[in-house]
Structure formats: structure tokens, C-alpha cells
Amino acid sequence: MVGVPQHQGSANLLQFGRNWAHHNKTEMPHLYDLYGMDHTASYKKAKALSESDLDDPSNFTNISSHQKLMASRDAGKAMKGDDFNPSQEPLDPELVMISGGGRPHGSIAIGDGIIRCPLNLPEIKARQSSRCPEITPRPRPVELAIEAALQKERAANQAALEKERLASQAALQAALDERDQTTTRLLEEDRARNEAGQRALYELFVGLCEKSGQVPPPMPVFSSIGTNNSRAASHDPSRGQPSPNEAGASNRGVSPP
Numbered sequence: 001m002v003g004v005p006q007h008q009g010s011a012n013l014l015q016f017g018r019n020w021a022h023h024n025k026t027e028m029p030h031l032y033d034l035y036g037m038d039h040t041a042s043y044k045k046a047k048a049l050s051e052s053d054l055d056d057p058s059n060f061t062n063i064s065s066h067q068k069l070m071a072s073r074d075a076g077k078a079m080k081g082d083d084f085n086p087s088q089e090p091l092d093p094e095l096v097m098i099s100g101g102g103r104p105h106g107s108i109a110i111g112d113g114i115i116r117c118p119l120n121l122p123e124i125k126a127r128q129s130s131r132c133p134e135i136t137p138r139p140r141p142v143e144l145a146i147e148a149a150l151q152k153e154r155a156a157n158q159a160a161l162e163k164e165r166l167a168s169q170a171a172l173q174a175a176l177d178e179r180d181q182t183t184t185r186l187l188e189e190d191r192a193r194n195e196a197g198q199r200a201l202y203e204l205f206v207g208l209c210e211k212s213g214q215v216p217p218p219m220p221v222f223s224s225i226g227t228n229n230s231r232a233a234s235h236d237p238s239r240g241q242p243s244p245n246e247a248g249a250s251n252r253g254v255s256p257p
Contacts, residue, residue: 013114019043032072032086035110039065049087063148064141068100068109071138075099093117097124101138109138 020043021028033049100109102121209216
């Protein structure tokens with residue numbers, strides 16, 4: 001058997017249940033829950049079985065007990081409906097026979113020696129209705145261990161692929177951010193060079209006006225790269241740019257009317 005055996009020792013499953021109920025001062029659960037609890041811890045440490053416990057095989061002392069619990073629950077839902085809850089009713093011997101593949105080694109899957117089924121597996125098969133699940137052989141512990149190892153490997157591979165995908169996505173985002181930052185920096189540098197060039201030309205023009213005794217026009221508003229409003233503002237007379245008449249009168253040293 002893969003894993004360690006149940007914790008009941010020499011006592012049978014019912015004795016485990018009585019000990020657990022006495023220790024916890026409560027009623028004894030149904031046999032399905034007792035089987036699961038007995039494969040989690042001793043009666044002094046075991047907790048009441050919950051549906052969520054079945055989600056993780058590592059909650060049980062061996063993978064075989066987890067498989068039997070899952071098979072019994074799933075077979076019950078297939079036969080009795082999705083509302084079936086094995087924790088709320090006595091264990092059905094025929095259901096255990098169906099889910100456990102009969103008595104492959106002379107014993108039924110859950111509660112052997114406590115519950116008995118008068119029918120053998122062929123007789124149960126002959127009475128099956130269309131709602132009954134297909135009867136399959138009970139998997140051996142070594143087969144369950146191999147399947148668990150394969151599932152663990154698949155999960156590890158999936159996690160590695162997801163980690164690689166996230167790393168690639170982060171690297172791509174970092175490259176895009178760096179590109180955007182570089183583009184912004186280059187645009188700012190180009191704008192600064194453009195304004196510096198325009199200021200240099202204006203200062204040169206001012207020098208020429210002063211040498212010729214002319215009054216230079218006010219400094220224009222320098223346009224920013226890609227900003228039409230700024231470019232238009234540099235030609236807006238209301239922003240301090242002289243009209244043609246004012247500029248001409250100023251250049252002749254005559255005050256405008």
C-alpha cells in the first residue's frame with residue numbers, strides 16, 4: 001500500500017468511531033466519514049470529514065484511501081443524483097461494490113467486515129440501470145502512485161511554463177516602457193534644441209536691428225514640437241506679435257497711430 005495504514009490499530013472502524021465520538025463528546029459519524037477520518041489521524045487528533053478534504057489526496061495517509069472515497073462519492077452521485085452526500089446516510093454495500101470493483105482480493109473497498117453485500121459483482125451488473133456508472137476494476141496502489149507522480153510532474157511542468165510566460169511578459173513590458181521613456185526623452189531633447197535654435201536666430205536678428213538703428217520686434221513665442229496651438233500662438237498678434245503696420249512704423253522710428 002502506498003503511504004501509511006489507517007490509525008485504528010487493532011480496533012475496527014466502528015471502535016475508532018466510538019472512541020472519536022467519546023473523545024469529542026459528539027455523535028459517531030456515518031461509516032463513509034469514519035473511513036476517511038481514520039485515514040487522516042488518530043481518533044484523538046482526527047477532525048470531522050468535510051467535502052473540501054477530498055480535494056487534496058495529501059490530506060489522507062495514503063492515496064488508495066483517497067481514491068476509494070472519491071470513487072464511492074462519484075458513483076453515488078451518478079446513481080442517486082448530484083445531491084447525493086455519502087456523509088449523510090449509511091454506506092450502501094452495493095454502491096461500495098460498484099465503486100470498488102467488487103472484491104478483487106476478497107474484501108470490499110470500504111468497511112470490509114462491517115457491511116456485507118449478498119450479491120457478487122456479476123449479479124450487481126445484471127441489475128444495473130442506465131443511471132448506474134460503469135463498473136471498473138479497483139486500481140492497485142502502485143497504479144495510483146504512478147498516476148499521482150504523473151499528475152505532480154504535469155503540474156510542475158505547467159507551473160514552469162506559467163513562470164516562463166510571466167517572465168517573458170514582464171521582459172516585454174519592461175522593453176516597451178524603456179522604449180516609451182527613450183522616445184519621450186528624445187522628443188524633449190529635440191524640443192529643447194529647436195527652442196535654442198529659434199532663440200539664437202532671434203538674438204542674431206536683434207543684433208542686426210540694433211546695428212541698423214532699428215527697433216527689433218518682441219520676442220516671439222517659440223513653438224513646441226508637435227503642438228499646433230503653440231505654433232499658431234507665435235503668429236497671434238494678441239500674444240504680443242506686432243501687426244505689419246506696427247512693425248513697419250517701429251522700424252521707421254515712427255510711433256504707430
